[in-house]
Amino acid sequence: EVQLVESGGGLVQPGRSMKLSCAASGFTFSSFPMAWVRQAPTKGLEWVATISTSGGSTYYRDSVKGRFTISRDNAKSTLYLQMNSLRSEDTATYYCTRERAPIAAISYVMDAWGQGASVTVSS
């Protein structure tokens, strides 16, 4: 069974940093691109970032470019999201997701989701 378990969320002050982790199991982690998707309270879904299978290619939405860094450790089957210079508008539940990848290419189709990690940016 595919499992994605996020950790590292909580309350953080504006301008500070936070790092989310996502432990993956039940599939060959290194064969799938991975992504983070967020959802602000009572709002819709918003793609944040994607990383290729090797970690050599990363993609970000404009509003987080230069502030967030997505990375992965294939040996540990773990995905990360380093978030710096946090703003109130980054407050959301952050979902770790696996991208559907029949040929290991980036698809931007999320076929497995974690339960989410809540991040609140407030003073």
Add this chain to the structure above:
Amino acid sequence: DIVLTQSPALAVSLGQRATISCRASQSVSISRYNLMHWYQQKPGQQPKLLIYRASNLASGIPARFSGSGSGTDFTLTINPVQADDIATYYCQQSRESPPTFGGGTKLELK
């Protein structure tokens, strides 16, 4: 960015057909590939992939869910609607980066 527009809510009766629409601000189709996907999110839960590339059922999804459409207009159909289907449904395009989601359609009981 490609904007996806969905109606905020739809009221249906159990056992009836529900049709949820999604309109894109520009075509999300490339050749024979329609790059529109559908997700279901129940309250307090994470989203779940239902349909990928407009009409392909994701693994484990019941056959009462189906999808259709091309270009800018897409439809998710649930027939017949069961109590377990009460949720919010999101469309999402992967034609261009950034991938974008519609605002969601909340399926409610009539």
